[in-house]
Amino acid sequence: MIENGSGGGDADFTNADLRGARFQDADLTGADFTNADLREANLIGANLQDASLVNADLRRASLHSANLSQAAVAGPETSFSGAKLNARTCRPKGLEPEQLKP
Template sequence: MDWRRCLQDGQDFREADLSGAVLRDASFSRAKLAGAKLAGVEGPDVRFTSADLTGADLSGAVLRGADFTRATLRDASLAGADLRQARFFRADLRGANLQGAELGAADLSGAMLGGALWVDGQRRCAAASVGACERE
């Protein structure tokens, strides 16, 4: 599926299987993607601003420069995802799996990380972690 530069703002994709889709420069602002399968998507510069990605599977996705500002990613899997230069300003990543994810130059300002499995696969972020993964 090739949705490059498509506008999907506010659309309902709950539980949808979008695995392997091309989402480069697409916009999913305020979209409902809870439980969606987005494993292996190619989505550099995709916008998920204020989207609900609760429990979504984004494992192995290429999301360099993606915008997750104020997005909900509770219990989502971002394992092995390329998140370099992604923006997670005030995003909710509580309980998310970040094992093996690449976060180089990612903006985690204000991101809630409590209970998230950190990139090393060993450490869980303390419940009060905001903006950085603090040890419990």
């Protein structure tokens, strides 16, 4: 668990099972979540700027007010299906509407 502004930046979470993990308000700048399972993870207010979410599974993850600017989200397996975003979520370029459908 990384919460309330504690570090996690440039961390390597490649292929990690992080289902239901709590990363609320965490600084995850540049973290690598390639192929990670982040289903139902709490990423509210997290800074994911420059993070790699390539082929990550973010189904039903909470991303309210998260910063995903410059995050890499390309990849045929990347899924944001059912993810919870709001108007203050800074969305990355390349996030396609199909990736958000439940």
